[in-house]
Amino acid sequence: MILTEFKPAEELLKKLEEDKKIFIIGCGGCPEGANTGGKEVLADIKEKLEKEGKTITGIIEIDFLCQKALIRSRIKPRMDEIKNADSVLIFSCGLGVQATSAVLDKVCHPALNTITFGGITGMWQGTERCDTCGDCILDYTGGICPYTACPKKLENGACAGQSNGKCETDKERDCGWELIYNNLKRIGRLDILNKFIPPRDYSKILPSATLRKTRLWALDEEEVV
Amino acid sequence: METVEKSKFEKTLEEGKFAVTCEIGPPKGAGIEEIREAAEELRDIADGINVTDLQSSVMRLGSLVTCHLLKDWGLDPIFQVTCRDRNRLILQSDLLSAYVMGIRNILALTGDYTTTGDHPQAEPVFDLDSVQLLWAIKNLEEGKDLAGKELTQKPSFFKGAVVNPGADTEASYELQIIKMKKKIDQGAQFFQTQAIFDAEVFKRFMERIHNENMNVPVLAGIILLKSEKMANYMNKFVPGVFVPETLVKKMEGTQDKVSMCIEIASGLIEEVKKYCAGVHIQALGWEKHVSAVVKNLK
Numbered sequence: 001m002i003l004t005e006f007k008p009a010e011e012l013l014k015k016l017e018e019d020k021k022i023f024i025i026g027c028g029g030c031p032e033g034a035n036t037g038g039k040e041v042l043a044d045i046k047e048k049l050e051k052e053g054k055t056i057t058g059i060i061e062i063d064f065l066c067q068k069a070l071i072r073s074r075i076k077p078r079m080d081e082i083k084n085a086d087s088v089l090i091f092s093c094g095l096g097v098q099a100t101s102a103v104l105d106k107v108c109h110p111a112l113n114t115i116t117f118g119g120i121t122g123m124w125q126g127t128e129r130c131d132t133c134g135d136c137i138l139d140y141t142g143g144i145c146p147y148t149a150c151p152k153k154l155e156n157g158a159c160a161g162q163s164n165g166k167c168e169t170d171k172e173r174d175c176g177w178e179l180i181y182n183n184l185k186r187i188g189r190l191d192i193l194n195k196f197i198p199p200r201d202y203s204k205i206l207p208s209a210t211l212r213k214t215r216l217w218a219l220d221e222e223e224v225v
Numbered sequence: 226m227e228t229v230e231k232s233k234f235e236k237t238l239e240e241g242k243f244a245v246t247c248e249i250g251p252p253k254g255a256g257i258e259e260i261r262e263a264a265e266e267l268r269d270i271a272d273g274i275n276v277t278d279l280q281s282s283v284m285r286l287g288s289l290v291t292c293h294l295l296k297d298w299g300l301d302p303i304f305q306v307t308c309r310d311r312n313r314l315i316l317q318s319d320l321l322s323a324y325v326m327g328i329r330n331i332l333a334l335t336g337d338y339t340t341t342g343d344h345p346q347a348e349p350v351f352d353l354d355s356v357q358l359l360w361a362i363k364n365l366e367e368g369k370d371l372a373g374k375e376l377t378q379k380p381s382f383f384k385g386a387v388v389n390p391g392a393d394t395e396a397s398y399e400l401q402i403i404k405m406k407k408k409i410d411q412g413a414q415f416f417q418t419q420a421i422f423d424a425e426v427f428k429r430f431m432e433r434i435h436n437e438n439m440n441v442p443v444l445a446g447i448i449l450l451k452s453e454k455m456a457n458y459m460n461k462f463v464p465g466v467f468v469p470e471t472l473v474k475k476m477e478g479t480q481d482k483v484s485m486c487i488e489i490a491s492g493l494i495e496e497v498k499k500y501c502a503g504v505h506i507q508a509l510g511w512e513k514h515v516s517a518v519v520k521n522l523k
Contacts, residue, residue: 154335161464181399
């Protein structure tokens, strides 16, 4: 199972500070098992955000947010609610945030940090890759992961090594920042690129001792009560 | 409060004089005779000398210690710092070391990827990017490291960065502009450009950044083109550099490569000089010809 944890409330509210109306999408797969998703969690977050003065334009749970065709078919009847929102809040691993960002024309904020892929890389193998870094910034990079799409893991824009939109490491590989720019342009949010992204917190990669003692981490570990 | 003496290079730009910077690439090995000779060739020409940091991801003598040597020899070094081989601990530490050794000019770079060099198996670090490196320098100058811990004494630097005026897609061009703005926001005081071969491209770029109110000194990057072979090699293997076919043909059509090299470089400088604060000349071993290239400037 892919393991995720909630972003700290303070970080989440900061991400949403410019947005008044929010649509919530939850993955019905791994987050339910890890208690970072599911109907109760989504209802609870709706209540909390409403207390902060936000309007929730709608909530939808989709089995496996890593499957773009499935996302497209499930959101079709809900497009008005999504169009009406300033942004979308996603409860899934990094793959789900990336797949949803590729399908929607709104900024998709990750509500969770992805910690580890317990043996699988999504229920549906797509082009998206997640680094399980525990410090997700996909909403600042057009839903394309700068850690897996750019070999230099650049967070503040492309290097000067690209040529015709291809990476200096491999002439057949797309420059990750070319993709990031083009997706943010597609959703009309190039302004996000002006934001300075501070260095990533590598300490978040380390799973906590408490977590490592649970079945969420490894099935052969005993649950700590 | 102690006041820090400004570098020769910083003063040149501050006084509005046309600046010439050159470049020294440290040797692969412990012999320093060649760089000593190159430094002598550049002594009366350059206002500052960049020292490359494991250029093209090739293992060499270090940039910091070479800067220290240049300083000892009475020249003003520009310490190139890339993010490829150092994490944030050693980046900050090397910056403090540089300051203590009297090195004031810093050029903050991302660095080429490891697989482009002679140790393709090496782990690429890239803990910070070039914008974050400038931010780290700003923090040090304010007396704090990236962990927020106080420093016993603040360093002070003249900080520069790089921009590519010839980015070839809409996305990469706009990202160069956006990133340049971010670099200025994080304290970049001067820019050196990737090598340019087309004056029109450079002119358009300078107009754009002026329209965006980015009024920092920009030094146009000039590579001394030694042969058509070198041009073809750079087009094929050097990230971000593009030599137009017309220049390749010019080189092919002459026996006197040195004269053609000087003609191309000085002609380009003549065309771009009214748009920029100076030029950055990469001689790549032909340091003895730089004086001929810049003779109309000094």
